[in-house]
Amino acid sequence: MSKKIYLYGNWKMNMTAAETKKFFDEFAGVYKPASDLEVGVFSPFTSLWALAEGAKKCGVVFGAQNAYYEAKGAFTGEVSIPMLAEIGVTHVILGHSERRHIFGEPDEMIAKKVKAVLDAGMIPVLCYGETLEEREGGNTFKVMERQLKSALEGLKPEEVAKIIYAYEPVWAIGTGKSATSEQAQEVCEWSRKLIGDPKVVILYGGSVKGSNAKELLSMKDIDGALVGGASLKPGSFLEIYTAYKN
Numbered sequence: 001m002s003k004k005i006y007l008y009g010n011w012k013m014n015m016t017a018a019e020t021k022k023f024f025d026e027f028a029g030v031y032k033p034a035s036d037l038e039v040g041v042f043s044p045f046t047s048l049w050a051l052a053e054g055a056k057k058c059g060v061v062f063g064a065q066n067a068y069y070e071a072k073g074a075f076t077g078e079v080s081i082p083m084l085a086e087i088g089v090t091h092v093i094l095g096h097s098e099r100r101h102i103f104g105e106p107d108e109m110i111a112k113k114v115k116a117v118l119d120a121g122m123i124p125v126l127c128y129g130e131t132l133e134e135r136e137g138g139n140t141f142k143v144m145e146r147q148l149k150s151a152l153e154g155l156k157p158e159e160v161a162k163i164i165y166a167y168e169p170v171w172a173i174g175t176g177k178s179a180t181s182e183q184a185q186e187v188c189e190w191s192r193k194l195i196g197d198p199k200v201v202i203l204y205g206g207s208v209k210g211s212n213a214k215e216l217l218s219m220k221d222i223d224g225a226l227v228g229g230a231s232l233k234p235g236s237f238l239e240i241y242t243a244y245k246n
């Protein structure tokens with residue numbers, strides 16, 4: 001039996017509510033559900049209602065790109081996990097490199113968010129990965145070990161198992177220059193050992209598109225893709241799965 005493929009789209013700060021509706025009108029016409037495919041879409045907060053409606057109609061998973069760990073209170077500009085639950089959100093991306101590097105989110109904050117999302121019965125999509133400088137300095141594994149260990153510290157094995165992991169080398173994000181399938185496989189295999197659970201789901205993210213999907217997704221320890229740019233159009237998004245299958 002072929003492995004199950006997770007095709008998750010991180011829309012980042014793109015797609016208004018109206019654009020989200022349009023996306024799903026088109027997506028509904030081209031998407032063919034398959035038993036070995038799980039599609040997920042992660043939109044900005046303001047588009048979540050439209051996303052929920054479209055995603056439910058098409059039978060795909062949907063989620064947010066961030067959440068704060070406190071349930072409510074004086075945290076101007078933040079959105080809490082119960083607020084997301086009200087819309088039906090089941091998955092939350094946490095620790096994306098843009099949160100870490102542009103907004104300065106430290107490991108400790110990401111760890112608190114992971115725990116809070118798990119406590120709410122939702123699934124964190126935990127991103128981690130090294131910058132070009134860290135890779136060139138020979139620090140790839142040291143950096144990722146710090147990122148992963150701090151996020152998983154104190155969690156029960158069943159919580160660790162519930163998390164979806166996404167290896168995203170920062171130098172491959174939005175650059176058009178994906179990691180080679182060997183580089184991505186090496187890190188995903190190493191991650192699985194560090195996490196200590198052979199069955200966890202590990203995605204690769206960074207310039208995934210139809211033209212490189214087959215080689216990346218065919219690797220043993222890569223269970224799917226977290227896709228940025230190519231997820232903004234139903235055609236280029238779904239092409240990743242069809243390219244892998246063909």
Ligand code: 13P
Nearest residue numbers: 010173174206207228229
């Ligand atoms: P791109 O696919 O645009 O490189 O973005 C990857 C990413 O950051 C997904 O979270």
